[in-house]
Amino acid sequence: MGAALRRRWRFALAVFLVIGTLAAVTTFLTPQKWAAHAVVSFTPRVETGISPDSVALVAHRYAVVVSSDASADSVARQMPALGGGELADAIGTELEPGTGNLRISVVLDDREQAVTAANVAARQLVGTAGEDPLVNSSLSAAATERAAERTPPRSVLLAATLAAAALLGVVAGVLADRLGNRPRWRTDRAGD
Structure with a gap:
């Protein structure tokens, strides 16, 4: 997994940034x-x-x-x-x-x-x-x-959504690496 992330870190970071930004915006726009x-x-x-x-x-x-x-x-x-x-x-x-x-x-x-x-x-x-x-x-x-307290606290929501975004970024990076490095099979048939 470490090697896959070293090869696809930019993709994983991009996924984290997109999902993290959307999650943060949603968290702050949610009425308290x-x-x-x-x-x-x-x-x-x-x-x-x-x-x-x-x-x-x-x-x-x-x-x-x-x-x-x-x-x-x-x-x-x-x-x-x-x-x-x-x-x-x-x-x-x-x-x-x-x-x-x-x-x-x-x-x-x-x-x-x-x-x-x-x-x-x-x-x-x-x-x-x-x-x-x-x-x-x-x-x-x-x-x-x-x-009086805010329910749920924004800091907790933000931490949870950013943790989920980081996890999704890692998973996306590993999947992108595995899909990009899978063996190619030749489909040449004899006689065609």
Whole structure:
């Protein structure tokens, strides 16, 4: 393979440059999304004496509530720039194992809107769960613009696409060498 690349390095480099340039342009033209996260914690009410497993079950129920279409519509009413349908697809939840912590994630095109939507959804959930006879709920960590993250990070996308372009360049160089150096068979027939 090394000898093939020494002979066809220009071709491999050309393939890498073409594919790498296209991949880089595509990466930078792809719209970025912003993910904002808020955490709501659930703890058992003292008078109930329920177990941590029961708290996790209750928190799971609220995870379903916060990611429902009705909840997304309610958040959207407080954010006129967004529609409920867009938010229903943008809100996700994750229950941290072994805890009563529910992470609410909102992924949108605009960082400020993602942060606002995550905080509105979390405050709504705390309000909804406030009357629950089994658990207390509180906003443990509000979403902030500084903590909002790009999804997926451009640097990761760019590194992956350039690595793929380099691999394709090497494969193309080796294939070009093998196809260019294969033996030629004579097709002369006696008597023709």
